[in-house]
Amino acid sequence: MIITRALTITCILASLACLLGGFAAAGYWMAAPVAVAPALIMLLARKFPSSWLPTTSLILSTCLAAVGILSGARPFLLALGAITALASWDLALLENSLEAGQPQHAGLFENRHLKSLGLAIGLGLVVVGAGSAIHFSLPFGVLVLLVIFILICLDRLVDARVHQR
Amino acid sequence: MNHKTITLLLIIWGLLLAALLARNSDLAWLALPFFIYLGTGLWQAPMSNSLRLQATRTVKRTAPQGENAREIEVQVTVSNQGSPIGNLYLKDVLPNEAKITAGRASQRTALPGRADALLSYSIQEKRGSFGWETIRAVASDPFGLFDLEVALPAREGVQVQPEYGQYRRLPLRPRGTLHSPGSIPARLGGNGTDFWGVREYHAGDSLRWLDWRLTARHPQHIFTKEFEQEEIADVGLILDARQKTDVQRLAGGDSLFEHAVSAAASIAEAFLHEGHRMSLLAVNGNAKAVFPGYGKVQLNRMMRLLSQIKTGSNSQADSLEFLPLHMFSSHALLVVISSLTQNDWALFPRLRACNYQVLLISPNPFDFVSQMFGQDSVSRLAIRASRLERLLLLRDIAQLLIPVIDWHVDQPLYPLIRQALNQSFVRE
Numbered sequence: 001m002i003i004t005r006a007l008t009i010t011c012i013l014a015s016l017a018c019l020l021g022g023f024a025a026a027g028y029w030m031a032a033p034v035a036v037a038p039a040l041i042m043l044l045a046r047k048f049p050s051s052w053l054p055t056t057s058l059i060l061s062t063c064l065a066a067v068g069i070l071s072g073a074r075p076f077l078l079a080l081g082a083i084t085a086l087a088s089w090d091l092a093l094l095e096n097s098l099e100a101g102q103p104q105h106a107g108l109f110e111n112r113h114l115k116s117l118g119l120a121i122g123l124g125l126v127v128v129g130a131g132s133a134i135h136f137s138l139p140f141g142v143l144v145l146l147v148i149f150i151l152i153c154l155d156r157l158v159d160a161r162v163h164q165r
Numbered sequence: 166m167n168h169k170t171i172t173l174l175l176i177i178w179g180l181l182l183a184a185l186l187a188r189n190s191d192l193a194w195l196a197l198p199f200f201i202y203l204g205t206g207l208w209q210a211p212m213s214n215s216l217r218l219q220a221t222r223t224v225k226r227t228a229p230q231g232e233n234a235r236e237i238e239v240q241v242t243v244s245n246q247g248s249p250i251g252n253l254y255l256k257d258v259l260p261n262e263a264k265i266t267a268g269r270a271s272q273r274t275a276l277p278g279r280a281d282a283l284l285s286y287s288i289q290e291k292r293g294s295f296g297w298e299t300i301r302a303v304a305s306d307p308f309g310l311f312d313l314e315v316a317l318p319a320r321e322g323v324q325v326q327p328e329y330g331q332y333r334r335l336p337l338r339p340r341g342t343l344h345s346p347g348s349i350p351a352r353l354g355g356n357g358t359d360f361w362g363v364r365e366y367h368a369g370d371s372l373r374w375l376d377w378r379l380t381a382r383h384p385q386h387i388f389t390k391e392f393e394q395e396e397i398a399d400v401g402l403i404l405d406a407r408q409k410t411d412v413q414r415l416a417g418g419d420s421l422f423e424h425a426v427s428a429a430a431s432i433a434e435a436f437l438h439e440g441h442r443m444s445l446l447a448v449n450g451n452a453k454a455v456f457p458g459y460g461k462v463q464l465n466r467m468m469r470l471l472s473q474i475k476t477g478s479n480s481q482a483d484s485l486e487f488l489p490l491h492m493f494s495s496h497a498l499l500v501v502i503s504s505l506t507q508n509d510w511a512l513f514p515r516l517r518a519c520n521y522q523v524l525l526i527s528p529n530p531f532d533f534v535s536q537m538f539g540q541d542s543v544s545r546l547a548i549r550a551s552r553l554e555r556l557l558l559l560r561d562i563a564q565l566l567i568p569v570i571d572w573h574v575d576q577p578l579y580p581l582i583r584q585a586l587n588q589s590f591v592r593e
Contacts, residue, residue: 055172062176062199066183066192075191083198090202090308093169097273097309105282109275112251116307120205124198131194140188147181147193154177154200157207158166158311 004095004110011088012042018081019064026073035064035081042088046095054092061085076132083124090117170310173203206310209251213313217247220300220319227287236266237323241284241300245276251307255284260295263288275307292426294473296322326468327423329430332579334439336586339398339522341496347397347440354391361393398441399457401493404429404471405485405503406449408478412504412530414537421533422476424574425502428526430471431578432500437464444492445470450479452489486511490519498522504530505558513562523567524585527559532573 016039023031038061045053062085065078094113098106166174177196184192220243227236241257256271268286276282284300299316334348342351354361363376366387376388404425411422429445436443437460444457445467453474455466485503493499499521503509516523531552538548563569568585572578 055168058172059176062180062195065195066180069191069195070183070187070189075194079191079195079198082195086198086202093309100273105275105277105280108277109252109273112249112275113307116205116209116251120202120308121198123201123205127197127201128194131191131197143188143190143193144185147185150200151178151181154174154203158170158174 001095001098001106001110003114004091004098007114008046008088008091008095011084011091012039015039015042015061015081015084015088018077018084019061019068022065022068022073022077022081025077026068026071028068028071028073031064031068038064038085042085042092045092054089058085058089076128079128079131080125083121083128086124087117087121167309167312169308170203170206173199173310177203202308203310206306206308209306210311211248211250211304211306211313213315215248216250216304216313216315217245218302218304218315218317219244219246220302220317222297222300222319222321224297224321224323226323236287236289237325238287239285239297239321241319242281243276243284243300243302243317244281245278247278249278250276250304252305252309253282254303254305255282256301256303257284257286258297258299258301259288260290260297263290263295290323290325292325292327292423292472293475294322294324296320324469324472326472327426327430329427329434330577330579332431332435332582335432335435335582337398337400337436337441337498338586339496339498341399342396343399343442345397346395348395349398349441351394351396353394353396355394357392357395359393361391363388364391365389397439397459398436399494399497400436400441400443401457401497401499402429402433402443402445402467403485403488403499403501403503404445404447404474405501405505405509406447406474406476407483408449408476409483410504410506410530411476412534414534421504421528421530421574424533425504425528426471426474428528428572428578429502430468432502432582433467433471434464437461437467443467444497446488446492447471447474448485448488449474449477450483451477454489454492456492457494483508484511485509486515488512490516490521493521495520498524500524500526502526502528504528505555507554507558510558510561513565513567517565517567522589524570524582524589525559525562525567526570526572526578526582528572528574529555531555 016036019035020032023035038057041053041057041060045051045057062082065082068078069075098110177199180192180196184190220241223240225238227238243255253276254273259270266287266289270286272284274282298320300319301314302317303312303314305312337349339349342349350359363379366389370389374390376390379388380386406422411420413420433443433445442457442459443463445455447453447470453470455470458466499516501523505527513523531548538544559569559571568589570581570585572581
């Protein structure tokens, strides 16, 4: 429980730092106060975890990262901000279920969750790192086809999984 | 799909769409961590064929039946016979109107293979029969993205009996008794403790009971002392469960009928404990009966009916006048528990005509709901008139030599029954 709490706050602060750093590096000082908003919302969400505040904070962070990337800021820091926002969203919800449910096998529940989260976030960081290191350009048509392919795969995968169960 | 999954899918699709519209590949890269998060959840989501959960339920009362037995402790053990489940949400479906007093009826937990999860809570239930069928189990991946919901069968039932008081011995003196050894003086000579009379010796009489003095005075004759036989009584309970005779207090939802049921349960327990034969007829539009019987088995039968009985109405059998009395023997003592309406008077001449001994316990509805009445002059006059009507009805019934108890339900019933029975014996 303590680990989850510490990790939540760390991730909130890391997200804030990354977003601020991303905007500051691009010289968008005006965007800095807006970048603080998701962190504040997430801190507030820890008091009202069953509300829509954690989700709002995640969407806001992702939107800020997307806007920053579109504005020409460094994508690595902003993507890092989005990833840590995703982690803080997940951890805030985990903290809520641990507090509200008082699970019997709480240690196991927390460990499995944190391991899975570590795996997902670690892989995400690797992908983002690889994306910032490797630069190649794709024709727009190929990109469109790739996105459509990913969307269809995603849809089919979720659908198949749901039907299989 | 739950709201977490929907949020992630919206973010991924939004980012990919924005990447397409803006022709920016970095945005598409930004969607990948979310995609990986979703994929990790999907990879670890439980499959229906690997889910082997079993649930067992135990239900027990925290107090013996009748004595504040409405607190029920429920324990549900869910055991996992399959692979470990990272995220399992258990929720028990409560019976109607149940109020949890301790513990929780839901829990989120992780369940290793061959391990158990325990769900424990206490509920407070009203009188009645209640049953649990299933427990809802939602297994999902550690992130809680892809749910697999199953209903695990865990059947159990519980019967909440009406509260009843432990009455001491009631002074019964019925006109007729059943020829089984009991505690009621039967007005017959035989084996007993109280002296009854003397008769001529019959072959087989015990020599211990010879009246030596009388025998000495009458040569050639031998006399034997006789004692009053003690036998059991036959008691019938008639419980009025018609909706029109029930009233409810607004505060707390207290019902007059519940008091009548408690009184019936107390009387049944007291008489059966003394060894008498008892039967029960509950009238709620339809007649529901427990035929005459003895002992604990009969008490259980009667308590079962008293637990389940609800008030009801039937326009075709709205009066007590045509009650099916054939289930009661002709020498039975009938205890009628009813708050009565004006049309019910006709029952009592009929009971007397059938030569039944009758005791009427009438819970007072006006006293019960007195706080709900308006204080204006019209209301007060109406209440006064109704009280007078009721008083006259009870007086008419009393004139048939039927002991009547006008019971204010906040008063203890036992002394009133005792007094009424004593007075009726004196009168007879």
